[in-house]
Amino acid sequence: MTSVVYERVALIGLGLIASSMFWAMKRSGLAGEVTGFARSVETRDTARRIGLCDRVSDTVVEAVQDADLVVLCVPVGVMGQVAAEIAPHLKPGATVSDVGSVKAGVIEAVQPHLPAGVHFVPAHPIAGTEHSGPESGFAELYDNRWCLLVPVEGTDPAATERLRALWEGMGANVDEMEADHHDLVLAVTSHAPHLIAYTMVGVADDLRRVTDSEVIKYSAAGFRDFTRIAASDPTMWRDVFLTNKEATLEILGRFTEELFALQRAIRTGDGEHLHDYFTRTRAIRRGIIEAGQDTAAPNFGREKS
């Protein structure tokens, strides 16, 4: 059995990630009381209606009062602003964390605002769905997914260990990583793939006006997988790209280089180059399935429609 890790937790921002954290903490009794705050009245009303958080506060200041752990679950572009607002009201000895998909930019934006005696342990749970908002969360989101902790220089190791215990209690595997390395790895596994999916779906949308609904009707040929990724929250993703600019552009540069090489192989009829390339990429899928990070069932084991 797990036991209470933090007496009081405050979740700032009540979207998919925060709501899943709430249900996961409740599932295992990891927190005494969980308070929540969201900027929009509508989100706060929804949270109250569905029982998301033990107490929903109408101000961010009230939400963080006496909290032992404050988790910033807002788009990375507004993390700094929220940190500035809450800083004077943090309990001495409290831990501040976040769940942003970019780490160097968030650290730069948040850390200067935090008073001495408050521990800052940035985090990034590698989990999500294409849905967003307070009603999209569920307790199992983090089960067997990775959560990366990116402690800043001078962080008390005890604060990091306590946050690790929380994430492990919510079902995640926990690793520590340095911020710049995190941002490069995520540019590969997440940020570049998202931009590419958004782009391809945008191209299809332009063509849809020509071909009516054919693109949608025949999407099962592969395209529908891209549309799931490209249905992710626009504000969150705008901020990710603007905040992890350098690493994303570097990976996109490599992507374009490879794409041009494959396009040339198609144009010149170099079947061997294509076949070799496609054979190599197959092995990666096997690695992901063996690592327990995806299902081996055909088509992700989609429900039959």
Add this chain to the structure above:
Amino acid sequence: MTSVVYERVALIGLGLIASSMFWAMKRSGLAGEVTGFARSVETRDTARRIGLCDRVSDTVVEAVQDADLVVLCVPVGVMGQVAAEIAPHLKPGATVSDVGSVKAGVIEAVQPHLPAGVHFVPAHPIAGTEHSGPESGFAELYDNRWCLLVPVEGTDPAATERLRALWEGMGANVDEMEADHHDLVLAVTSHAPHLIAYTMVGVADDLRRVTDSEVIKYSAAGFRDFTRIAASDPTMWRDVFLTNKEATLEILGRFTEELFALQRAIRTGDGEHLHDYFTRTRAIRRGIIEAGQDTAAPNFGREKS
């Protein structure tokens, strides 16, 4: 209840598509006898072991003997060669069809070989999984998926209608389309997305050597969806790109143009451009779900690992 549509059907090539056709025909009693042929002895042995086809022939000539319908289920690059082999042995009045992902190129390769009195009705079921081979097929693959028929000039409408009845009996919705238009639509919904997924996975594979297995561990951030597509059969896809060269390169050209525009928006910090673009692409996902072509469940309703 459905009834027998063809007394004898021959499936040439016994991979995912042919084996799913066999199980779907058996499910609804659409064919009297189904014969099968595959070039490799191993595939024929597997087929015999798992009961795939009523009779597995050791030669393609024997397989097509007396068949009322012959379906070419081989990579599009060898369709012409197989057509040349079987042509002298086709029963007068028989229908020849195929399941290739490209239509203009296949028609060009196959049609010249077929004798007068044989009907040619090219087809393309828009369905599949990332798995391949005779053991990957299942009866439900075509349920509520589209199958496009691309009858060539002069095809007997009765032959087309009969093939339509077979595909509908196997669970598919059937549309007719002109070959060049088919190839353009599929370049958007399938061929370009596959090349893009292959490329991104290839880039990650290069980087994996630097970052060890991090790309695999943290793949749940979006990348794992790409790896499913990039795990598809290399031979099939090599042939698709070489056969639908022009349309694929055209769509990839548009894709690159859009990608460059988004990269510039990232570089210049144009958040509004990004947000607008990402909002637009969200709507496409809704269209696909409403059209019954994918599940609304988060993460495709993946099994929990």
